[in-house]
Amino acid sequence: MASTFNPRSLSSPPKPSSHIPTLQPPPKTITLQTPNFTISGGSTLSGHVPISGSKNSALPILAATLCCSGTSNLRNVPDLSDTRTMCSVLGSLGAEIEDLGGELVVNTDGVRSVEPCEDEIGKIRGGFLVVGPLMARFGEAVVGLPGGCDIGARPIDLYIRGLRALGAIVEFRDGKVHAHAANGKGLMGGRFRLNYPSVGATETLMMAACMADGVTVLSNVAREPEVTDLAHFLIASGACVEGAGTDKLLIKGRSRLHGSEYSIIPDRIEAGTFMLAAAITRSCISMSPIVPSHLSCLINKLVNAGCKIAQCTHDMLEFSAVPAKARDVLHGFNVRTNPFPGFPTDLQPQIMTLLTTCDGLSMVKESVFENRLRHVTELQKFGPRIQVCGSTALVFGKDRGRSMLRGSRVVASDLRGGVSLVLAGLAAEGTTEINGIAHIDRGYENLETKLQRLGADVKRLINIPSLL
Numbered sequence: 001m002a003s004t005f006n007p008r009s010l011s012s013p014p015k016p017s018s019h020i021p022t023l024q025p026p027p028k029t030i031t032l033q034t035p036n037f038t039i040s041g042g043s044t045l046s047g048h049v050p051i052s053g054s055k056n057s058a059l060p061i062l063a064a065t066l067c068c069s070g071t072s073n074l075r076n077v078p079d080l081s082d083t084r085t086m087c088s089v090l091g092s093l094g095a096e097i098e099d100l101g102g103e104l105v106v107n108t109d110g111v112r113s114v115e116p117c118e119d120e121i122g123k124i125r126g127g128f129l130v131v132g133p134l135m136a137r138f139g140e141a142v143v144g145l146p147g148g149c150d151i152g153a154r155p156i157d158l159y160i161r162g163l164r165a166l167g168a169i170v171e172f173r174d175g176k177v178h179a180h181a182a183n184g185k186g187l188m189g190g191r192f193r194l195n196y197p198s199v200g201a202t203e204t205l206m207m208a209a210c211m212a213d214g215v216t217v218l219s220n221v222a223r224e225p226e227v228t229d230l231a232h233f234l235i236a237s238g239a240c241v242e243g244a245g246t247d248k249l250l251i252k253g254r255s256r257l258h259g260s261e262y263s264i265i266p267d268r269i270e271a272g273t274f275m276l277a278a279a280i281t282r283s284c285i286s287m288s289p290i291v292p293s294h295l296s297c298l299i300n301k302l303v304n305a306g307c308k309i310a311q312c313t314h315d316m317l318e319f320s321a322v323p324a325k326a327r328d329v330l331h332g333f334n335v336r337t338n339p340f341p342g343f344p345t346d347l348q349p350q351i352m353t354l355l356t357t358c359d360g361l362s363m364v365k366e367s368v369f370e371n372r373l374r375h376v377t378e379l380q381k382f383g384p385r386i387q388v389c390g391s392t393a394l395v396f397g398k399d400r401g402r403s404m405l406r407g408s409r410v411v412a413s414d415l416r417g418g419v420s421l422v423l424a425g426l427a428a429e430g431t432t433e434i435n436g437i438a439h440i441d442r443g444y445e446n447l448e449t450k451l452q453r454l455g456a457d458v459k460r461l462i463n464i465p466s467l468l
């Protein structure tokens with residue numbers, strides 16, 4: 001985000017002119033610019049990679065600024081298409097956002113609308129989170145259905161049942177969720193047990209409860225570091241939230257929160273992706289800032305497979321997959337995704353790519369989302385044998401040697417599935433072309449630049465199809 005922008009302008013595209021132009025013959029060609037990544041595989045990586053702020057923290061924290069009067073200064077906000085879209089969502093409500101380069105100054109004092117731009121909400125999953133703070137502040141919200149990665153049905157039943165438990169009447173009309181406080185004033189504290197620790201539902205209800213009248217107890221909540229980060233932001237803004245990081249939250253409502261200065265946590269999924277990039281290229285890289293405990297599950301798997309943590313401090317990690325002897329291999333292993341502190345579903349496609357280069361048979365079970373193995377079809381184009389049965393994939397690794405992947409032309413169909421193809425391209429022999437990289441831009445800041453600085457041969461190219 002290089003320059004100052006007013007997200008209001010992003011949310012209000014210029015209206016088409018009413019002037020009727022003189023009829024012209026239709027243009028013969030329409031050019032579409034579709035960027036792709038072109039990767040020459042086989043480079044070993046080395047050096048240091050800076051880790052950006054967490055997308056999945058930044059989105060709810062941006063939403064939470066709707067509860068705060070005055071300005072919220074947010075540092076370490078990653079410059080991603082998802083965070084820009086979220087700014088646009090807030091802008092469509094009347095928020096003012098200034099970009100100081102890595103720091104966003106958000107002021108929501110001028111917000112009067114309770115109905116964010118539907119198109120923007122539909123682009124990302126995190127947009128729907130505004131239903132919580134809007135209900136908290138205005139006792140009313142009209143919000144379109146969320147978008148995000150196409151990895152399952154992704155219902156919002158827990159958000160709605162939770163809001164009802166806090167005294168909201170919620171209906172679905174005209175493709176939107178219409179919610180208002182039943183007492184005509186505001187939400188009331190209440191008790192709600194989630195039947196699954198949904199990250200988004202926990203965040204939404206935590207924000208809603210922060211300004212409800214009385215005490216709220218939410219149980220079986222998500223314990224992801226991003227949920228804890230949101231709680232810490234809310235507390236810094238004057239909220240009373242107890243139990244962050246456990247499966248039970250106790251929230252005492254306040255009449256209004258205030259502005260604060262806050263720094264978003266490092267993106268554990270980006271850090272994990274770079275660790276896997278080093279593993280698949282059998283390289284050694286360091287990264288910071290990171291919170292090693294956020295990545296324990298991945299680190300344990302990789303160390304058991306034969307990788308090493310060369311150095312680790314509270315916010316830096318040096319990771320090595322360089323074989324000590326030429327015949328050293330990484331051993332295959334099984335992975336089952338689970339809510340935190342389990343193995344993160346957002347690293348499942350990437351670790352599957354690594355497993356195609358490990359020794360022996362591995363099993364990957366996706367248990368968080370019901371349709372998160374769509375990347376397998378594209379991954380298979382690199383040559384490995386992967387067998388899918390329901391939500392489980394059997395990955396037949398190789399016997400010995402470095403890589404059996406061959407460069408390919410593939411299409412990303414979601415964010416992490418897309419980046420898993422980048423990892424395959426890094427390890428593959430020959431050239432790989434990855435289309436659909438807008439999905440990857442949703443969640444990785446300057447991915448190709450970071451990889452280039454580590455020594456990878458990755459280019460972002462703009463294709464211009466000539467005729468349509």
Ligand SMILES: CC(=O)N[C@H]1[C@@H](OP(=O)(O)OP(=O)(O)OC[C@H]2O[C@@H](n3ccc(=O)[nH]c3=O)[C@H](O)[C@@H]2O)O[C@H](CO)[C@@H](O)[C@@H]1O
Pocket residue numbers: 056059125126152153154155156157158159196197198199200201222224226345346368369370
């Ligand atoms: C913007 C953001 O932070 N996205 C993350 C968030 O997504 P998101 O918040 O959408 O993920 P959830 O934790 O809500 O979803 C987990 C599971 O719960 C189910 N569910 C969820 C809500 C609901 O009302 N009913 C219901 O059944 C979902 O269908 C899914 O099977 O957490 C996911 C799980 O760690 C991550 O993969 C996403 O990267």
Ligand SMILES: C=C(OP(=O)(O)O)C(=O)O
Pocket residue numbers: 056124125126147148149150151346415416443
């Ligand atoms: C699934 C993801 O994102 P979202 O929930 O925004 O679709 C992700 O970050 O991997």
